Amino acid sequence: MSNYKVIVQASSRSWAGGVDICMGKVEGEPAVVRTIKRALEHFPNAEVVLVAPEFDRGGELDDVVKNLDANRLSIYYGHDASPLNRMIEVTEDMDEQDYIVRVDGIHFCFDPEASNKMLNIALDKGVDCVKLPDDFPVHFSSEIFNVGALRKLDTVLTSEEDGKFKVHPKCYFVLHPEQFTTEFLRELPTYSDEYLKACRQQAEFIYEIPRQEVNSKRIASGDRLGFHYELALRHMNTSMKALDIACADGYGVRMMSPHLKESHGADLDPESVEFAKKHCDQNNTEYFVQDITKMSFDDESYDAVTSFETLEHVPDHECLKEVKRILKPGGVFVLSTPQNSIGHIPVNSCHLIEYTLQDLLDLVGQYFMVVKVYGIKAGIIYDENDPYGTNTVLVCIKPRN
Structure with a gap:
């Protein structure tokens, strides 16, 4: 039976260099805190790891984990420009056939039911990646990655141009079906207008951070x-x-x-x-x-x-x-x-x-x-x-x- 972890990827700084919106407040607390709480609640048997760039060590994200004080929650810092290598290092204790559920820190309303369905697809079919369609609303999304496939991908990405896939490995999996197997969740979740409005209201203060920097x-x-x-x-x-x-x-x-x-x-x-x-x-x-x-x-x-x-x-x-x-x-x-x-x-x-x-x-x-x-x-x-x-x-x- 394969094992799995839930990885929440976050950073205090965006790729563009400004303040990352995952640090914006949802009802008084950083969005990333909400995301972690959701992961802990809906994956009660899994280890949850907050994964962040090295430049965040000693900063606000330390306090996020300290204040949540959950036995199943830990934090890892490393590889400023490579989320792929961060994921590989936090899964060193896992076997090749194991899986991770990856969630972006800003996605405080990610859909755990969809995540579990994708995880079950991965476990049943043994594929390298399971994801939602590219144009599915990102705030509800997550991905499933096979640990062995992530390790293999790291050996494949050798050029400077490949750096973009170390940021988003899911894209390499999809674009190279000759090397990796990817499944999409076909039975897509639907959300009522009332639920969409509630999520929008919760996100109201996140976007007080400047639109572009x-x-x-x-x-x-x-x-x-x-x-x-x-x-x-x-x-x-x-x-x-x-x-x-x-x-x-x-x-x-x-x-x-x-x-x-x-x-x-x-x-x-x-x-x-x-x-x-x-x-x-x-x-x-x-x-x-x-x-x-x-x-x-x-x-x-x-x-x-x-x-x-x-x-x-x-x-x-x-x-x-x-x-x-x-x-x-x-x-x-x-x-x-x-x-x-x-x-x-x-x-x-x-x-x-x-x-x-x-x-x-x-x-x-x-x-x-x-x-x-x-x-x-x-x-x-x-x-x-x-x-x-x-x-x-x-x-x-x-x-x-």
Whole structure:
């Protein structure tokens, strides 16, 4: 009979370098505490391990475990850039055929019934990984990993490019069926609107942490926010004047400026704009306080516009109309937004809605020609042949007529 552990992965710092939202408060306590309590309650016979990067040793997460004071709970620190290696080291005492249930620290409302169903599939079929579909709402998700498969994967990932799979090993399993076996949970759970609203209400204070912060502490192999700008630059050129709307601290503007004629940023928050101005020394940049739904720029002012993780926060038609207005005919618009198969009541309390892939394409297609779809599976990982993921990046062109 195979053994299993429950691993809750958490960090005080996001991959982009800012404060991680798992430290945000749910009814007065950090979200990660809620996640651990849920794991302890619903897996009463399992050891639960809080797994964190080495840079967190001696910090707030120490207190999380100390205050919970549960016999089945322990903490492990190590490998800042490799959750895979953290998982391998906390399973050194386990056999090859054993399994782990992996939960993200922010997922305080992960679905333990679904987790148990996936664990049973893994035990029955002996597969390497069991997971939910890529566009299933992440706040309810978890994964099942075979211990032997994790060890094997570590021997396979040898290049620098492979670092992204050390952050998200589930993606390698799915993308390489010739090497590993993956099953998806087919009988998907459903949730009432009342339950979705309750989860949303509990998450209200988590997202008081700033919407976006990318800084020098970022770890590129897992930083999806920074990766959005890398993707956008593939569709832009040095003759362009571009605007990053909802630019926050200006990281993306600074990142893009060496590759563009002009790189401008705009944000609704005056403090963010002031910060961006003070921390930018490139001479082809400018920053403005602007509302994306009613910008003061002239018609056809820009060759390109980027706006990442914004559409879900604002009235969508007003936003898209304004972006179209300020773009030149033939101009490029690159946007990103969460992808969610049941996003009509998103858990993230700052989001008005989260879109299915089809709903997003139908919406944006009313204003632009969509020429490229990136379905971000996790972190910076995508499959050119599969547009489904946890996040959608669209590359769009404003029609010339």
